[in-house]
Amino acid sequence: MRISTVTAAVAATVLLAAGCGGGTQEQADGPVEIVMWHGQEDTSAKSIEKLVGRFNETHPGIRVKTTSGGVTADGMLPKITAALTSDAHPDIAYLYGSWAPNIARNPKTADLTEHVKDPAIRWDDFWASEREAVTVDGKVIGFPAVVDNMVVLYNEKLLAKAGLKPPGPDWTWDDFRAMAKRATDAEAGVFGTTWAISGGEEAVWGLWPMVWQAGGDILTPDRKKAAFHGDAGQRALGLLRGMAVEDKSVYLDSSPAEKGQKLFESSRLAFFLSGPWVLPDLQAAGLEYGVVPLPGTNGNHETISGPDNWVVFEHDERRVKASATFLAWLTAAEQQLQWMTDTGSLPIRASISELPGYQDYLKKYPGIDVISANLANAKRVRPPTTKYPRVSSFVADAIARTLLGKADAKAALAEAAAKTDAALAVPGS
Structure with a gap:
């Protein structure tokens, strides 16, 4: 969504990050545990946690743990930067799309380019501006999280x-x-x-x-x-x-x-x-x-348009793969319609408008139909x-x-x- 220029002191953030990390010990047995910092508040936080609970119930091989990360979305970049330095980083974090060039330079940022080629993900179903915002120099660093427009x-x-x-x-x-x-x-x-x-x-x-x-x-x-x-x-x-x-x-x-x-x-x-x-x-x-x-x-x-991203960070290959599996599920049309209905967010996939329940979503938020249609006027993103x-x-x-x-x-x-x-x-x- 909208970018906020962040100048928080990294040294102070390191102390916060140290107690909230995902840990780096490889999980050899049992469900793969991954940690997501979602940076959401109020209704949005409740919605994402509800969806994560549903995923955990239906995917016994993966266990997703959620937290705000101790900050709102505005403060996520310095928090992640510090956490990466101290190896206390999560597997997934919510980051503004305009931050992608900065975070992609970190060697611990995962490369999901091959993962998103899976036909089941339907990568082309995401809007072009979203795919552009999550791709830096040909490297896909995560999945689209939110799209908006003015x-x-x-x-x-x-x-x-x-x-x-x-x-x-x-x-x-x-x-x-x-x-x-x-x-x-x-x-x-x-x-x-x-x-x-x-x-x-x-x-x-x-x-x-x-x-x-x-x-x-x-x-x-x-x-x-x-x-x-x-x-x-x-x-x-x-x-x-x-x-x-x-x-x-x-x-x-x-x-x-x-x-x-x-x-x-x-x-x-x-x-x-x-x-x-x-x-x-x-x-x-x-x-x-x-x-x-x-x-x-x-x-x-x-x-x-200000597309935001779910960015994936490396601990080990099992966790990267589990993160990609979870995000593919979270960003699928059915889950996104639930998220949109809860929060008033716009559809991040073109196919969402074809789902039963989409018209109910439009009725719930007067004016959202105009904003959704306005995605066609979002042709460029800020320079990467x-x-x-x-x-x-x-x-x-x-x-x-x-x-x-x-x-x-x-x-x-x-x-x-x-x-x-x-x-x-x-x-x-």
């Missing part, structure tokens, strides 16, 4: 109050700007939309679809230079600057905890760029909302380079300075591009 959620009552009709699927970014301005009511504390300026990936990932739609890209094809500072990037950030500085229709969110969803739930935002994970909360809040694909450029409504977190931080800073009126889009992006080029020039990217 859409626009809108508050039906706020639009009606502003005399606006809900946007249609063919709307443009100019429409978005005009509607956000009209829906803004400063006296009532209502804004057209929000944008994060806290320096994280949350600030950046909404910009990339705008750049892609206009024919631009994040990096050059060889991943050696920045490309986001071209005309497409300048137009995209320039539009956001106009909304924030001129129209005053953007709530600039400087909180690391990100207030956007809470503001939307409390009817203080007309539009909110987000994904499927917020739908259960919106329903619980009783909000009357609608869902529509991102505004488009010249008919292109490309969005961004270990330097991406640094690139993201440079662009996030450029966005913040621009939306605060401290720089124009061209100058801010040019500075971020220069920093990106310098970072990419360092060996190891």
Whole structure:
């Protein structure tokens, strides 16, 4: 799902990891025991544990032990990095797809390339963006865990109050700007939309679809230079600057905890760029909302997807094989429909929509049908380079300075591009 740039101290994490590892002693007899750090919370944690319990009951040769890993998904990368150093790593861990280039470099990350060739796994049934996110330089390091994409959620009552009709699927970014301005009511504390300026990936990932739609890209094809500072990037950030500085229709969110969803739930935002994970909360809040694909450029409504992975780590061959067997079962259509129904996640396989019960899933989460269909607009993933977190931080800073009126889009992006080029020039990217 969404990437969070993590800077937790590795030394402290080692101490946590030492007590939670999977152990490295080879299991010669009896069931193969494997450990999974799922990083999930609340409903998602309960669902994954329920599924694991079902697997253990039906697969006596394998015993899966689950734990959150002591962290949420946001904190999993430093936790795993430390655990790998101390040989206290699990067999399986939930990791954001954008972390794949970093974790694939570790020699203890398993290679499942041959495992996924098994016809029974139906590897091609996963969406292309998911397969791309879990494959680094031809090496498959795990199985797809979650797929999402960005859409626009809108508050039906706020639009009606502003005399606006809900946007249609063919709307443009100019429409978005005009509607956000009209829906803004400063006296009532209502804004057209929000944008994060806290320096994280949350600030950046909404910009990339705008750049892609206009024919631009994040990096050059060889991943050696920045490309986001071209005309497409300048137009995209320039539009956001106009909304924030001129129209005053953007709530600039400087909180690391990100207030956007809470503001939307409390009817203080007309539009909110987000994904499927917020739908259960919106329903619980009783909000009357609608869902529509991102505004488009010249008919292109490309969005961004953040596939996450179940990554497998080596202890011995038996455990790697058992991990692959378990993940093949967990990611099969039937189990995934249960996970989706519990959590509101999107289908990670095309075939899931053919199952009995899929229509019930759509009815349970109003708007999920739009987000599911929007997977067709998720055509690219963020560049698979270990330097991406640094690139993201440079662009996030450029966005913040621009939306605060401290720089124009061209100058801010040019500075971020220069920093990106310098970072990419360092060996190891």
